Amino acid sequence: MADASINLSLPLLQASQAQKHVTQNEALLALDGLVHLAVQSRSQDAPPTGSADGVRYLIAGTGQGEWTGRGGELARRHAESWMFHEPRAGWLAWVVDEERLLLYDGEEWRDLPAAFGMLGVNATADASNRLAVRGPASLFDGGSASHSIKVNKAASGDAASVMFQSGYSGRAELGLLGSDNLHLKVSADGAEWVQALTVDRVNGHVGLGxxxxxxxxxxxxxxxxxxxxxxxxxxxNTGAGGTQAWIGVPDWNRSAFYIYGSVSDIMTMYDTPTRSHRLYGGGSERIRIASGGEVGIGTSSPTARLHVAGAIRAGSYLKAALPSAATVGAGTLAYVSDAAGGAQFAYSDGTQWLKMRDGNPV
Structure with missing residues (x-):
């Protein structure tokens, strides 16, 4: 019959053994020292003086003094003596002075892995989804300070993104998708994607579609x-002039365009019930285009193709400066200051300018 257990090397009671309580107590003391293992330090290579019973250390280096040749083993203080235990693969130990959890891999004590190959929280992780979380919500809390989530990619042509799915089929994806600009794309089926929004990383300019x-x-x-x-x-315009422009629908029957400045204001409006266009200046209506195409200047009720409520002034020309009659077309009027017989209006018949008084050429 073996005299020690396989895994922890605890002493076993033998048949017809005298003072069995001694062996049993040794096994219990070993269990007391090894279960829920917490060591004071792993940086000691020699036994500290004045150690109390129950204190445990992981021996550093090759050991010195009473610990010589015991490097990497567990030293347990009992009855003013040091008991030694050789660690086994899979043992865990909490290091008090470092506040760190260690794992023995069969050859050496190592920090418990800070990086896991994959991790599932109430879910099964796989090669594509190395971290999987299933539940109603996830919380990343910065406490009393800031908090950020970072998604990194290896190269500009790769993707760093967050995808939103429905039934595990993609519907929207936001991130750096194939470039270093911010992209938002959407999909109806998870296969065909539409680029909805792009933000240029250099100047912040936005493109929709x-x-x-x-x-x-x-x-x-x-x-x-x-x-x-x-x-x-x-x-x-946030400059010194402070000009503003408004385009909108002030009510259900009108659409309007406004320009407001520090000195004057201009407004154009389309009135739905009358099907008319109106131009305002200085707070009053100045021009109206009726639904039939009649244009009124100074009147809101034009009765002719052009209806002017007020004096009309035409530009003054010298005969030599008159535009081509053929170019302006028949029916065009002009005021000629040096016409034969005195300044007067002239009209184009499509080939030449004729005086209004006698119909002769200017």
Missing amino acids: KSPGPVRLEVSGSSRLTSPFAAFLQLI
């Missing part, structure tokens, strides 16, 4: 603003 261009935001396709109230797009 396209690569970023020379301006802060470019959109490929239509865009829409909706609101149950007045919907506006506001453009602001």
Whole structure:
């Protein structure tokens, strides 16, 4: 019959053995020293003086003094003597002065691996998903300081991203996808992907449905603003002039474009019920284009193709400076300051300029 156990080398009671309690107590003391193992240090190579019973050390180097030749073993203090235990593969030991957990691999004491090949938390990890977590939520808490999550890639052409899935099929992916710019792409089936947004890493320019261009935001396709109230797009020049422009729908029946400055304001508006276009300046309507195409200047009720409520002034020309009658076309009017017979209006018949008074050439 063997005189010691296989794994921990605990002394075994023998048949007809005298003073069996001595052997049994030795086994119990060994268990007391080895189970839930916590050692004071692993940097001692010689026994410290004044050690109390029960104190344990992992002997450093090859050992000195009473520990000579015991390097790597466990030294346990008992009854003012040192007991030694040779570690076995798989033993764990907590090192008090380092606050570190060690593992004996069969040859040496090693730090418990800081990096695991794969890890599953309530889930099974695999070669593709080295870390797998299953549960309603995950929390990364910075405590009283900041916290960040980093996703790194080896080269610019690789991907560093976060993918959002439905039924383990990709629906959206955000990250550095094949370049060092930020990309957001989406998919209806996990196979075909559409590039939705790209942000240039150098200047922060954004492209929606396209690569970023020379301006802060470019959109490929239509865009829409909706609101149950007045919907506006506001453009602001933050320079000294402080000019603003608004494009929007002030109510359900009108659409408008506004420019506001420090001195004057201009507004153009389309009125849905009357199907008319209006141009405002200085707070008052100046021009109206009616639904039939009639244009009113100074009047909101034009009755002719051009209706001017007020005086009209045409540009003044010298005869030599008149544009080609053929180019401007028949019916064009001009004021000729040096026409034969005195300054007067002239009109083009399509080939030459004729005076309004007598119909002769200017």
